[in-house]
Amino acid sequence: MSAAGGQTALSVPAQPGRGGRHGIADVTTDVLTRMLRDHFIKPGEEIPGAVFLTEVTAPERTGRRADAVHIATWASRGGGEIDVCEVKTQRADWLRELRDPGKAEAWWPYSSRFWLVVPNTGVARPDELPEGWGLMVPKARGRRFQVLVEPAKRTPELTTGLLVTLLTNTETVRMNALRRQRDELGDRHRAELQRVRDEGGTARNPHVDEKLALLKRLEQALGGRLSGSGGWGRYVSTDEAAEALAAFAQPHIEQQRGRERTVRLASTLAHHRDELTRIVGELEQATALPKADEEPSA
Known part of the structure; x- marks a missing residue:
């Protein structure tokens, strides 16, 4: 149960949605998740005033994971608010989620808003959402998503378990970013080394070619x-x-x-x-x- 009047993931009155097809063409989950991060945090901001986490396990050892969690840290940008997002790119996956609301229930008390994020309304329609859920789709232009259904808003429960979960995932994100940076630098170094080797093989110094020719003649004269x-x-x-x-x-x-x-x-x-x-x-x-x-x- 949440602190907002005992509401649960399926008990808040539904908000009216917008008709018609919205969103972009189908994309992968990874692509949509990166777009969602850019929606919450402007790319290139040195001090973004927010934290964006992925694959975050809910507190209390439920084993349920949120696809993405956004925590605002600046008061001017809704400091303390927590957006929990379920990212779906396949309609079949969304329909399975509807039959098993456990993930939403596990995160509901710890979220200010609970979102369903899809590439387009061909994956999920506004009238299919459980009560209290919000629905977002990317726009054809710009980084900000279009809100098709406004979610219910509440005050999240800030428990020790939640803080441990968020801090642990923040450190994991940081380490993963460092590993990616290390791997990218390694790949770049290997590519540059291979380029130098390739260029050296096709553009050899003429003096080197002359020495190699002399060496070959010498070996022929020596018989070995x-x-x-x-x-x-x-x-x-x-x-x-x-x-x-x-x-x-x-x-x-x-x-x-x-x-x-x-x-x-x-x-x-x-x-x-x-x-x-x-x-x-x-x-x-x-x-x-x-x-x-x-x-x-x-």
């Missing part, structure tokens, strides 16, 4: 794959590769470099030879004596 550990079978250790290069490659390299030096020296000498030949020719012309039958010029 290089290994950081000891060589075995087709694997060649780095120490073995170094010894092989020192024994065979170094003399070949020195011989090749010697040939290159000889070619450069021969080219230089040929250039100097041509230059000297030209200079000697010029000197011979400059020092040449006239022949005997030639008269010296006056």
